[in-house]
Amino acid sequence: MKRTKQMRQSELKxxxxxxxxxxxxxxxxxxxxxxxxxxxxxxxxSIPELRERIKSVATQEWNxxxxxxxxxxxxxxxxDLELDQRAISILDIxxxxxxxxNHIARGHHLFAQANSLAVAVIDExxxxxxxxxxxxxxxxxxxxxxxxxxxVRGDDDKGRTLVDVHSFVENEEVFAGTFEMFRQxxxxx
Amino acid sequence: MKRTKQMRQSELKxxxxxxxxxxxxxxxxxxxxxxxxxxxxxxxxSIPELRERIKSVATQEWNxxxxxxxxxxxxxxxxDLELDQRAISILDIxxxxxxxxNHIARGHHLFAQANSLAVAVIDExxxxxxxxxxxxxxxxxxxxxxxxxxxVRGDDDKGRTLVDVHSFVENEEVFAGTFEMFRQxxxxx
Numbered sequence: 001m002k003r004t005k006q007m008r009q010s011e012l013k014x015x016x017x018x019x020x021x022x023x024x025x026x027x028x029x030x031x032x033x034x035x036x037x038x039x040x041x042x043x044x045x046s047i048p049e050l051r052e053r054i055k056s057v058a059t060q061e062w063n064x065x066x067x068x069x070x071x072x073x074x075x076x077x078x079x080d081l082e083l084d085q086r087a088i089s090i091l092d093i094x095x096x097x098x099x100x101x102n103h104i105a106r107g108h109h110l111f112a113q114a115n116s117l118a119v120a121v122i123d124e125x126x127x128x129x130x131x132x133x134x135x136x137x138x139x140x141x142x143x144x145x146x147x148x149x150x151x152v153r154g155d156d157d158k159g160r161t162l163v164d165v166h167s168f169v170e171n172e173e174v175f176a177g178t179f180e181m182f183r184q185x186x187x188x189x
Numbered sequence: 190m191k192r193t194k195q196m197r198q199s200e201l202k203x204x205x206x207x208x209x210x211x212x213x214x215x216x217x218x219x220x221x222x223x224x225x226x227x228x229x230x231x232x233x234x235s236i237p238e239l240r241e242r243i244k245s246v247a248t249q250e251w252n253x254x255x256x257x258x259x260x261x262x263x264x265x266x267x268x269d270l271e272l273d274q275r276a277i278s279i280l281d282i283x284x285x286x287x288x289x290x291n292h293i294a295r296g297h298h299l300f301a302q303a304n305s306l307a308v309a310v311i312d313e314x315x316x317x318x319x320x321x322x323x324x325x326x327x328x329x330x331x332x333x334x335x336x337x338x339x340x341v342r343g344d345d346d347k348g349r350t351l352v353d354v355h356s357f358v359e360n361e362e363v364f365a366g367t368f369e370m371f372r373q374x375x376x377x378x
Contacts, residue, residue, distance in 0.1 A: 069288055075297070099258055107318040108264070108304050112297035129296040133322045 008033070009041050019171065020053050021147055026170055054079050054090060054147070066120045068127035074120050075112040076148060083123035084161075087150045089113060098142045105140040110175045114165040117150045118179040121163060126184035130160055134177035144169045156180065197222070198230050208360060209242050210336055215359055243268050243279060243336065255309045257316040263309050264301040265337065272312035273350075276339040278302060287331045294329035299364045303354040306339045307368040310352060315373035319349055323366035333358045345369065 003011070008031055015030070016022060024042075028035045042049070065071070071078060076091035091097075097109040111134060119127045140146060146167050153162040160180045167175035192200070197220055204219070205211060213231075217224045231238070254260070260267060265280035280286075286298040300323060308316045329335060335356050342351040349369045356364035 069290065073288065073295075099262065101258065102315070104317065106262075106301075106305075107321075108297055108301035111300050111304070112295075115297050115300070116295075126291070128293065128328065129325055131322075131324045132296075133320075135320045136318055139317065 003031075005041075009045055012038070012041050013045055013047070016047055016053070021050065021168070021171070023050055023145075023170055050145075051090070054088070068119050068122045068124055069116070071120075073116070075109070075116045076146075078117070078120060081121065083121065084152050085121070086152065087117050087121040089117050089120075089148050091146045091148070093140055093142050093144050093146060095142060103142040105142070105144075105146075107136055110136065110140065110146065110167060111177070113146060113148050114150070114167060114175060114177045115179060117148050118163040118165055118177075118181060121150045121152055122161060122181055122183055124183040127161075128182045129179055130182045131180040132177055134175065136175055138172065138174050140169055140174050146174065148175075159183075192220075194230075198234055201227070201230050202234055202236070205236055205242070210239065210357070210359065212239055212334075212359055239334075240279070243277075257308050257311045257313055258305070260309075262305070264298070264305045265335075267306070267309060270310065272310065273341050274310070275341065276306050276310040278306050278309075278337050280335045280337070282329055282331050282333050282335060284331060292331040294331070294333075294335075296325055299325065299329065299335065299356060300366070302335060302337050303339070303356060303364060303366045304368060306337050307352040307354055307366075307370060310339045310341055311350060311370055311372055313372040316350075317371045318368055319371045320369040321366055323364065325364055327361065327363050329358055329363050335363065337364075348372075 012027065024035050024038045027038045066074065066078065066081065067083065074089065076089035078087060078089045080088035091113045093105045097105050099106060115129055146169055148165055148167040150163050150165045153164055155161050161183055163179045163181055165177045165179065166173055201216065201220065213224050213227045216227045255263065255267065255270065256272065263278065265278035267276060267278045269277035280302045282294045286294050288295060304318055335358055337354055337356040339352050339354045342353055344350050350372055352368045352370055354366045354368065355362055
């Protein structure tokens with residue numbers, strides 16, 4: 001049964017509201033229409049493209065600044081940040097991030113995105129990684145966009161801050177890491 | 190008590206034999222002489238400088254080639270390699286590897302050196318990191334030289350190859366990691 005344009009646009013709107021990080025490609029597949037149709041629908045509905053959507057959703061509440069390092073030293077683009085709570089960054093996988101032979105993203109770039117986000121989320125002038133446990137769930141290819149989400153779990157008994165980072169391509173998890181962060185407490189001596 | 194030059198040179202020789210990765214700076218401190226004196230001693234004794242020493246020690250038995258990636262994609266300089274056994278690489282920490290604020294090496298560069306060495310040591314066309322557990326033991330500063338040593342422990346019950354990597358500045362361990370490597374078995378179908 002063919003949906004009317006109105007029905008499709010209504011569903012499209014609610015789909016994007018529910019999963020704001022969904023791409024036009026995925027939407028096109030899901031609705032059985034061309035990417036061009038999705039783009040036209042978005043324009044008519046005044047829904048911005050994914051990148052703008054991520055930024056605008058994220059920055060609504062983002063009025064904090066990275067403390068532990070200059071923002072330009074974060075690998076990837078920080079689009080959301082609440083110090084000692086959570087942070088989100090985007091990394092587009094380009095030629096310089098992949099193995100030349102098979103165009104699979106090299107592990108240390110996914111690690112760098114996640115690790116620098118774990119540093120950035122810490123509300124302290126000095127934050128260093130002490131330990132980490134990471135998993136690469138599936139290969140990431142050149143051209144894909146990785147969205148890393150950091151979540152601060154709290155402090156352990158050694159006073160280290162535990163940060164969980166999960167990285168996604170569209171809605172599929174590609175990387176997960178736990179980072180034990182050492183932080184320099186501001187001394188009041 | 191001041192040592193004679195002959196005594197010092199004899200001790201210097203045996204010290205370098207015992208700890209070939211020791212720097213001129215450390216030797217100078219240890220022997221209470223200037224770095225220049227150590228250099229002159231080395232020249233008289235025909236002991237090459239550290240970098241050459243590491244290479245010559247290592248490459249004596251090195252007649253294998255990296256298979257899993259082009260050698261220029263390894264982070265750091267590979268100076269020793271025995272496929273599926275062990276490998277050594279050197280990474281000099283420069284301005285591009287450190288936080289601008291405190292000149293401490295960023296974790297992902299130490300990780301990249303270790304991880305790419307863990308890939309390089311695998312005797313297979315395709316090797317990818319599945320999981321990793323890492324520890325940063327002490328801060329590494331700009332100007333320091335990191336020597337990473339990979340050792341292949343064997344395969345686990347999922348058929349993944351376990352590689353241990355320990356990285357040192359002089360004789361002090363600065364980083365340790367265990368990498369579970371997925372390898373594509375050459376299929377004979």
